[in-house]
Amino acid sequence: MSTTWQSSTWQNWGRNVRSHPTRVVEPRSSDEVAAVVRAGAEAGLVVKAVGAGHSFTPIAATDGILASLRHLDRLLHHDVATGRVTVQAGISLHALNRVLDGLGLALPNLGDVDPQSVAGAVSTGTHGTGARLRGIAAAVVGARLVTGTGDVVDVDEQHPWFGAVRVGLGALGVLTEVTLQCVPAFLLRAREEPARLPALLAALPELVEAHDHMEFYWFPHTDRALLKRNDRVPEGTERRPVGRVRHLLDDELLSNGAFELLNRAVRLRPSVIPRANELSGSLLGAREYVDHSHAVFVSPRRVRFVESEFAVPREALPDLIAALQRWFSRTDERVSFPIEVRFAADDDVWLSTAHDRDSAYVAVHQYHRTDPTAYFAATQDIFTAHEGRPHWGKMHTLDASYLAERYPRFEDFLAVREDADPHRTFANPYLQRVLGP
Ligand SMILES: Cc1cc2nc3c(=O)[nH]c(=O)nc-3n(C[C@H](O)[C@H](O)[C@H](O)COP(=O)(O)OP(=O)(O)OC[C@H]3O[C@@H](n4cnc5c(N)ncnc54)[C@H](O)[C@@H]3O)c2cc1C
Numbered sequence: 001m002s003t004t005w006q007s008s009t010w011q012n013w014g015r016n017v018r019s020h021p022t023r024v025v026e027p028r029s030s031d032e033v034a035a036v037v038r039a040g041a042e043a044g045l046v047v048k049a050v051g052a053g054h055s056f057t058p059i060a061a062t063d064g065i066l067a068s069l070r071h072l073d074r075l076l077h078h079d080v081a082t083g084r085v086t087v088q089a090g091i092s093l094h095a096l097n098r099v100l101d102g103l104g105l106a107l108p109n110l111g112d113v114d115p116q117s118v119a120g121a122v123s124t125g126t127h128g129t130g131a132r133l134r135g136i137a138a139a140v141v142g143a144r145l146v147t148g149t150g151d152v153v154d155v156d157e158q159h160p161w162f163g164a165v166r167v168g169l170g171a172l173g174v175l176t177e178v179t180l181q182c183v184p185a186f187l188l189r190a191r192e193e194p195a196r197l198p199a200l201l202a203a204l205p206e207l208v209e210a211h212d213h214m215e216f217y218w219f220p221h222t223d224r225a226l227l228k229r230n231d232r233v234p235e236g237t238e239r240r241p242v243g244r245v246r247h248l249l250d251d252e253l254l255s256n257g258a259f260e261l262l263n264r265a266v267r268l269r270p271s272v273i274p275r276a277n278e279l280s281g282s283l284l285g286a287r288e289y290v291d292h293s294h295a296v297f298v299s300p301r302r303v304r305f306v307e308s309e310f311a312v313p314r315e316a317l318p319d320l321i322a323a324l325q326r327w328f329s330r331t332d333e334r335v336s337f338p339i340e341v342r343f344a345a346d347d348d349v350w351l352s353t354a355h356d357r358d359s360a361y362v363a364v365h366q367y368h369r370t371d372p373t374a375y376f377a378a379t380q381d382i383f384t385a386h387e388g389r390p391h392w393g394k395m396h397t398l399d400a401s402y403l404a405e406r407y408p409r410f411e412d413f414l415a416v417r418e419d420a421d422p423h424r425t426f427a428n429p430y431l432q433r434v435l436g437p
Contacts, residue, residue: 012053021066030176038150049174051120055393083182089119089175097294105182109133110297119175124393125167129215129342137166142179148421163350164416172420188230188296193286197223217338221274224281240290263367273334308376308395309363310388311353317360337365350409353389400436
């Protein structure tokens with residue numbers, strides 16, 4: 001039976017979104033989810049499925065019934081020969097990676113962290129980096145969805161809703177099962193090294209094409225950057241993970257412990273941020289190691305932050321970075337967090353930020369105790385001037401009138417929503433803003 005308790009306060013990982021659900025439920029099967037949805041609809045209450053609360057937008061927030069799928073976390077079917085794996089949709093990416101390891105399989109690509117639920121990651125278009133690779137939703141080949149009328153619908157690649165359910169924003173129903181197309185497990189050679197932004201931008205087209213997963217971090221107010229290149233190694237290559245001491249120094253101390261202290265300190269004296277960034281950019285040294293793909297993709301993130309990220313056509317990136325540089329040279333805002341730049345291939349998912357165009361992703365972050373409003377507003381203006389599409393789970397202030405222009409299949413998505421959730425059982429203010437009433 002599903003667990004139910006009366007309200008408490010719910011908040012997201014970034015601590016910038018809070019809500020007060022009237023009831024929290026933890027169903028353990030698709031049938032129990034369907035019962036929750038029907039009961040909610042009858043009582044006139046909104047039902048929101050929630051994963052790990054790792055979205056920075058209020059996309060999962062509700063004052064109605066909050067459904068946590070944390071008990072729906074099992075492997076249901078697998079076929080190693082085809083690489084297809086069906087899991088319950090509440091499983092975390094962390095747990096999924098362990099399950100796949102055991103089967104000799106892996107997801108083709110991942111983002112920076114792994115606490116997210118599979119359903120949450122898929123629903124907002126979570127992605128990693130790689131010019132020939134796509135976001136996690138593009139690996140979905142089937143899903144089981146409980147609709148707003150409490151019906152349980154299996155959506156496969158032939159189903160007319162297939163283009164919509166993969167990045168469904170939680171607007172079409174509750175995903176209870178997801179089938180993923182995986183690949184044989186693989187090791188990656190990771191190379192990280194400091195770089196200068198002008199040289200990096202000059203070499204960018206070759207770098208993006210030459211490496212399986214390439215990304216860089218640019219330290220604002222400076223021309224310093226950190227370049228990361230991850231490439232598959234030939235079969236038989238030995239694993240050479242980061243040593244314990246190096247891991248403690250780079251990942252725990254410089255990227256987390258010291259970075260937290262630095263962010264606390266510079267809040268009191270923002271004027272020192274440019275010099276602090278110069279120092280951070282020079283301290284991060286070069287390193288190389290070989291490890292399981294998920295161990296390379298995922299890093300610990302212990303300094304809490306808020307984030308905004310946009311996808312732009314890949315060819316717009318140099319222009320966009322030049323516009324950001326111009327803005328930094330004239331603003332009084334001081335930003336201690338590096339700007340992250342990633343890449344993805346075009347896909348056919350209707351509301352994927354990389355829909356139908358090879359994309360560059362540019363992410364801006366701010367320490368969670370610092371007000372990001374002015375910084376994110378200015379960068380949003382720059383992103384939208386370059387046809388930017390906001391990540392559905394990361395902060396932005398855009399609405400349906402802008403988004404309809406950016407997504408050629410926007411109206412088709414709304415038509416599926418009309419069928420799947422005619423009474424708006426899954427609505428909330430964020431969905432009302434981005435999809436319209
Ligand atoms: C530290 C950090 C690092 C991040 N790194 C990356 C990154 O590298 N790349 C990237 O693209 N994003 C990244 N993100 C964003 C994150 O991956 C997305 O916001 C993702 O949606 C979070 O998953 P979640 O399980 O926490 O979902 P939640 O935030 O809890 O929910 C997100 C949406 O999914 C819906 N949902 C949840 N479960 C279901 C379900 N069962 N059925 C239907 N809808 C459901 C919710 O209703 C909501 O609409 C990061 C976020 C953080 C905090």
